[in-house]
Amino acid sequence: MLVLAVGAVLALRGRSTATGGVDALVSTAPVLIGVIAALVLMRLSPIPPRLAARPAARTAGLTGFLSLARAGRAPATAGLPLLALVVALTTASFGGSVLAGVATARDHAALTAVGAEARISADKPLPEALRRAAGQVPGVEDAVPLRIDVQAADDNGPPLYLVIADAKAYARLARATGLGAFPAQDLADPGGDRPLPAVVSPRFLTRFGRAPMALQPELGQLVIRPKTVRADTPAQPGGDFVVVDAASVARRHPDTYRDPATGPSVLLLSGRSLDTGALRTAVRAHTPGSLSVRLALRSAVRAEFADSPLQQGAVRLYTAAVAAGTGFALLALLLSLLQTAPQRSQLLARLRTMGLTRAQGRRLLVLEALPPALLAAVGGALAGAATIRLLGPGTDLTALALPGTSGGGAADTIRLHTDPASLLLPSAGVVALALAVALVQAWLSGRRRESTELRAGDTR
Numbered sequence: 086m087l088v089l090a091v092g093a094v095l096a097l098r099g100r101s102t103a104t105g106g107v108d109a110l111v112s113t114a115p116v117l118i119g120v121i122a123a124l125v126l127m128r129l130s131p132i133p134p135r136l137a138a139r140p141a142a143r144t145a146g147l148t149g150f151l152s153l154a155r156a157g158r159a160p161a162t163a164g165l166p167l168l169a170l171v172v173a174l175t176t177a178s179f180g181g182s183v184l185a186g187v188a189t190a191r192d193h194a195a196l197t198a199v200g201a202e203a204r205i206s207a208d209k210p211l212p213e214a215l216r217r218a219a220g221q222v223p224g225v226e227d228a229v230p231l232r233i234d235v236q237a238a239d240d241n242g243p244p245l246y247l248v249i250a251d252a253k254a255y256a257r258l259a260r261a262t263g264l265g266a267f268p269a270q271d272l273a274d275p276g277g278d279r280p281l282p283a284v285v286s287p288r289f290l291t292r293f294g295r296a297p298m299a300l301q302p303e304l305g306q307l308v309i310r311p312k313t314v315r316a317d318t319p320a321q322p323g324g325d326f327v328v329v330d331a332a333s334v335a336r337r338h339p340d341t342y343r344d345p346a347t348g349p350s351v352l353l354l355s356g357r358s359l360d361t362g363a364l365r366t367a368v369r370a371h372t373p374g375s376l377s378v379r380l381a382l383r384s385a386v387r388a389e390f391a392d393s394p395l396q397q398g399a400v401r402l403y404t405a406a407v408a409a410g411t412g413f414a415l416l417a418l419l420l421s422l423l424q425t426a427p428q429r430s431q432l433l434a435r436l437r438t439m440g441l442t443r444a445q446g447r448r449l450l451v452l453e454a455l456p457p458a459l460l461a462a463v464g465g466a467l468a469g470a471a472t473i474r475l476l477g478p479g480t481d482l483t484a485l486a487l488p489g490t491s492g493g494g495a496a497d498t499i500r501l502h503t504d505p506a507s508l509l510l511p512s513a514g515v516v517a518l519a520l521a522v523a524l525v526q527a528w529l530s531g532r533r534r535e536s537t538e539l540r541a542g543d544t545r
Contacts, residue, residue: 119175174465177410181507210348230349265315
C-alpha cells in the first residue's frame with residue numbers, strides 16, 4: 086500500500102494534471118494516502134486513551150477513568166470504523182479544497198478582468214447624470230470616476246496607462262477590492278512644480294526606474310515620480326500603470342481639467358450585492374444615443390468561467406465526492422455507535438444499580454464516545470492536509486477553473502492549496518454526531534428501567 090501511494094504521488098508530481106489523460110494510479114492517490122493514514126491511526130489509537138487513563142485514575146471521579154480505560158481496551162475490530170472515517174474525511178477534504186481553489190481562482194480572475202464589482206466605460210467622457218445615477222444604485226458603496234490616458238513609451242515597450250483619480254476615493258476602492266491597496270497620502274500634492282508622486286507597477290519601475298518622468302496626456306504635461314509600487318490596481322490590473330491624484334492634476338491644468346471634453350471616461354463601482362438590474366436600467370436611461378457605453382459586471386464575468394459543460398460537470402463531480410465522503414464518514418460513525426449501543430446501555434444499567442446518577446451516566450457516555458471521534462476527526466483533517474500538501478504541486482486547476490486558458494507558465498498556473506473549511510467542517514460534523522448520539526442514548530437509557538436493560542438479549 087505504501088509503495089502504491091508513493092508511486093501515485095511521484096507520478097502526479099512528475100507529470101502534473103495539466104497534461105490531461107486518465108491514470109488509475111494517479112487518480113487513487115488521495116484514497117491511498119487516506120488508507121495509509123488510517124492504518125497508522127488504527128495501530129496508534131489505543132495509546133492516547135491508555136496514557137490519559139493514568140492521571141485520570143488518580144482523580145476523585147470515576148467516569149473519566151472508566152471511559153478512558155474502556156476506550157483503551159477496545160477490541161481490534163473497533164478500529165475498522167476509523168479506517169472508513171479517515172478515508173472518507175480525506176476524500177472530502179481533498180474535493181472541498183479543489184472546489185474552494187476553483188472558486189477563489191474564478192473570483193480573482195473576474196476581479197482582475199473588471200477591476201471592481203462593476204465597470205462602466207466609454208470612448209468619450211461619461212455624462213454626469215450617468216455617474217450620479219450609477220452611484221445611487223442599491224448596493225453601491227463607492228463610485229470612482231477615472232481618467233485613463235494611454236501613453237506610448239519611449240523604450241518601444243508596452244504602452245503606459247496613466248490613471249487620474251481622486252486619491253482618497255481610489256485608495257478606498259483599492260482597499261475594498263484588494264488590488265494594490267495603498268495609503269491615500271502617498272499621492273499627496275507636493276505643491277509647486279515638484280514632480281507628482283505616483284503609484285506605479287513593478288514593470289514600470291523595471292523599465293524606467295525611480296527618476297522623475299514626463300508624461301503628455303490630453304490634459305497637459307505631467308512630471309511624475311514613482312512613490313509606491315503595487316503589482317495591481319483596479320483601473321488596470323496587471324498592466325504598466327501610473328496612478329496620480331486628480332486634485333494635483335487639476336491644480337496644474339485647471340482649464341483643461343474642467344473641460345467637459347476631457348472628463349472621466351471610466352466609472353468603477355464597489356460594494357456588496359449590487360442590484361445589477363437597476364444598474365443596467367440606470368445605464369440605459371442616462372446614456373445618450375450618440376455614446377457607446379460598455380458595462381462589465383464581475384458576477385457576469387465569473388459566470389462565464391463556469392458556463393461550459395466541462396466545468397459544470399467537473400464541479401458537480403467534486404461536489405458529489407465531497408458530499409459522499411462526508412456522508413460515508415457520518416454513516417460509518419453512526420453505524421459503529423449503534424453497533425455498540427447495547428453494550429453501553431447494559432454497562433449504564435449495571436453502574437446505576439451501584440449508585441451511578443443520570444448526570445454521571447451521561448458524562449460517561451460522552452467521554453467514551455469522544456476519544457475515537459476526536460481521533461478520527463483529527464486524523465482525517467491531518468490526512469487531508471497531508472494529501473493536499475503532497476499532491477498540490479502536481480495538481481493544476483487552471484483548465485478546471487478558467488476554461489480557454491492553460492497552466493503552462495508557472496506564474497499563471499493555479500495550484501491546489503489547503504482550504505481550512507474543507508478540512509475542519511467534516512471533522513467537526515463527526516465529533517458533533519458522536520456527541521449527539523451519546524446524549525440521545527443517555528436520555529433513552531434514563532427512561533428505561535435497569536432490569537429491562539440488564540435482561541436485553543435474554544431469551545429465557
